[in-house]
Amino acid sequence: MNSAFVIEAENISQAKAGEAICGDAILFKKIKEENRLVAVVADGLGSGVQANISATMTSTMALQFTIAGEPVERTAEFITNTLPLDSKRKVSYSTFSILDINYRGEVKIVEYDNPPILVLRNGEFLDLERQEKVLDNLQSKRNKVYQYNFILEKEDRIIMVSDGVTQCGMGSDDMHFGWQLAGLKSYIQETVLERPHISARELADNIINKTCSIDNDRLKDDASCCVLYYRRPRKLLIVTGPPFHKENDSVLASEISNFNGKKIICGGTTSKIVAKNLNANVEIDLSNYKPGLPPQAQMQGVDLVTEGIITLAKVSEELNIIHSITETKDSLSGQIIRMMLESDEINFISGTRINNAHQDPNLPVELEIRRNVIKRIAHHLENKFLKKTSTKYL
Amino acid sequence: MKKEIEVKVCCGTNCYIMGGSELHLIKEHLTEEIAQLISLKGENCSGNCHDFSRTQKPPLAWINGEMIENASIEKLKKEIVARSHK
Ligand code: FES
Numbered sequence: 045m046n047s048a049f050v051i052e053a054e055n056i057s058q059a060k061a062g063e064a065i066c067g068d069a070i071l072f073k074k075i076k077e078e079n080r081l082v083a084v085v086a087d088g089l090g091s092g093v094q095a096n097i098s099a100t101m102t103s104t105m106a107l108q109f110t111i112a113g114e115p116v117e118r119t120a121e122f123i124t125n126t127l128p129l130d131s132k133r134k135v136s137y138s139t140f141s142i143l144d145i146n147y148r149g150e151v152k153i154v155e156y157d158n159p160p161i162l163v164l165r166n167g168e169f170l171d172l173e174r175q176e177k178v179l180d181n182l183q184s185k186r187n188k189v190y191q192y193n194f195i196l197e198k199e200d201r202i203i204m205v206s207d208g209v210t211q212c213g214m215g216s217d218d219m220h221f222g223w224q225l226a227g228l229k230s231y232i233q234e235t236v237l238e239r240p241h242i243s244a245r246e247l248a249d250n251i252i253n254k255t256c257s258i259d260n261d262r263l264k265d266d267a268s269c270c271v272l273y274y275r276r277p278r279k280l281l282i283v284t285g286p287p288f289h290k291e292n293d294s295v296l297a298s299e300i301s302n303f304n305g306k307k308i309i310c311g312g313t314t315s316k317i318v319a320k321n322l323n324a325n326v327e328i329d330l331s332n333y334k335p336g337l338p339p340q341a342q343m344q345g346v347d348l349v350t351e352g353i354i355t356l357a358k359v360s361e362e363l364n365i366i367h368s369i370t371e372t373k374d375s376l377s378g379q380i381i382r383m384m385l386e387s388d389e390i391n392f393i394s395g396t397r398i399n400n401a402h403q404d405p406n407l408p409v410e411l412e413i414r415r416n417v418i419k420r421i422a423h424h425l426e427n428k429f430l431k432k433t434s435t436k437y438l
Numbered sequence: 439m440k441k442e443i444e445v446k447v448c449c450g451t452n453c454y455i456m457g458g459s460e461l462h463l464i465k466e467h468l469t470e471e472i473a474q475l476i477s478l479k480g481e482n483c484s485g486n487c488h489d490f491s492r493t494q495k496p497p498l499a500w501i502n503g504e505m506i507e508n509a510s511i512e513k514l515k516k517e518i519v520a521r522s523h524k
Pocket residue numbers: 448449450451452453454482483484485486487488496497498
C-alpha cells in the first residue's frame with residue numbers, strides 16, 4: 045500500500061423507526077503492526093435487541109476469526125452454529141460482509157446475504173468478479189458465500205450497506221421495489237461527482253440521510269452504511285504566536301503559503317505579521333459575532349483566523365469532553381475542532397516571541413500557557429482521535 | 439444628514455479578557471437612530487495595552503480615532519450619544 049495514503053473508514057447506523065437499538069453492527073479494526081484493516085458489517089435477523097445481539101456477536105466473531113486468519117468456511121459455520129435461535133422463526137441468523145485489506149492494498153471480501161459491496165473508482169463502479177462458495181456444513185438454506193478480490197487504488201471508495209438501505213421506500217407509490225442497489229449507486233455517483241473530495245464520514249451520512257428521507261423519516265428497517273476512502277492524508281496547519289526572532293516572520297509566512305492543506309491562524313498579532321509578509325489583509329469580521337470567544341477575522345489564503353490563547357484554551361477544553369465530531373458546537377472553537385477532526389494530520393507551529401517582555405512581567409506566563417495548551421490539544425488529538433500531530437517552535 | 443461615527447473596538451486577547459467581550463455589541467445598546475450612524479470595526483491588538491511606557495488601560499476602543507481607555511458599553515454609549523448631537 046502506498047504509505048503516503050491513508051484509509052479513512054467511517055460508519056453510521058440508524059435504527060428502524062420505533063426501535064431504540066439498531067439491529068446492524070459494524071466493526072473496524074486497524075492492526076497497526078501489520079498495516080492492515082478489517083471491517084465487518086452484520087445485519088441481525090429482525091430488529092431490536094435480539095437482532096442487535098445476533099449482529100454484534102456475528103461482527104465480533106467475524107472480526108476475530110478474520111484477524112486470526114481462519115478460512116471463511118469455518119468462520120461462517122462457527123457463527124451460524126453459535127448464534128442463539130430466534131424464538132418465533134427457530135432460526136439463528138445474521139448476514140455479514142467481511143472486508144480485509146492488507147499492507148499491499150490487497151482487498152479480500154467475503155459476503156453472506158448482504159447487499160453487494162460497491163467499489164467506486166474514477167466515478168464508475170468496479171465490476172468485480174465474484175466467486176461463489178457453497179458451505180456444506182451450514183444449517184441453513186442460505187448456504188452460499190461470495191468472495192471478491194481486488195487491489196486498492198488511490199482515491200478508491202468502498203461502500204457497504206445493510207439491506208435497510210437498498211430496500212428503503214419499498215412499497216411506496218413511486219418505488220414499488222424500493223430504492224434498490226441501482227438507486228443507491230446512482231445516488232453515490234451523483235454525490236461524488238458533485239463533491240469529488242467528499243469525506244467518508246459525509247458520504248456515509250448522506251447515504252443514511254437519503255435512506256431516511258426516502259422512507260419519509262420512518263425507517264422500515266435498520267439502515268447502516270460503512271464507507272472506506274483511500275486517499276491522500278488531509279493536513280491541517282495551526283499557527284499561533286509570533287516567531288521568536290523577527291527574521292523568522294517571513295519563514296513563518298512562507299510555511300503558511302507553501303502548506304498543502306487547510307490553514308488556521310490563532311492569534312491577532314500573528315495574523316497581522318503573516319498578513320504583512322504575504323501582502324494580504326486581515327479584517328476582523330463582526331458580522332456573526334457571538335459573545336463567548338473573540339470574533340474571527342478574514343484573510344485571503346487562510347481558512348480561519350481567530351484570536352489566540354482564549355480560543356485555543358476553549359478548543360482544548362471542548363476536545364477533552366467530546367467523543368465525536370457530531371458533538372461539536374456551532375462556535376469558533378467548534379469550527380476549529382471540526383477542521384481538526386476532519387484532518388488526518390495536524391501540524392502546529394508555535395511562535396515563542398513575547399511581546400515587549402522586558403516591559404510586561406505577565407507575558408512569559410502567557411507563553412507557557414500557549415505551550416501547554418497546544419500540548420494538551422495534541423495529546424487529545426493523538427490519543428482520543430488517533431490523529432497524527434507535530435509541533436514546531438519557531 | 440448626520441455624520442457617520444466611526445467606532446473601533448479592540449479584539450485582542452488583553453482587551454477581551456479585561457472586559458471588552460461585549461463591546462462589539464454596542465449597536466444593540468443604542469437607539470436605532472443613532473445606531474444607523476455607527477460604522478463598527480474590530481481591530482487587532484494595537485500594542486497600546488502592553489507598552490508600559492504609555493500603557494493604556496484595556497479594554498480599548500476608538501471613536502472617530504480618539505482612544506477610549508477602560509471602555510465599557512456605558513462609556514461608549516455616552517461618548518457616542520454626545521457626538522451624535524454635534
Ligand atoms: S489587546 Fe487591545 S490593545 Fe492590546
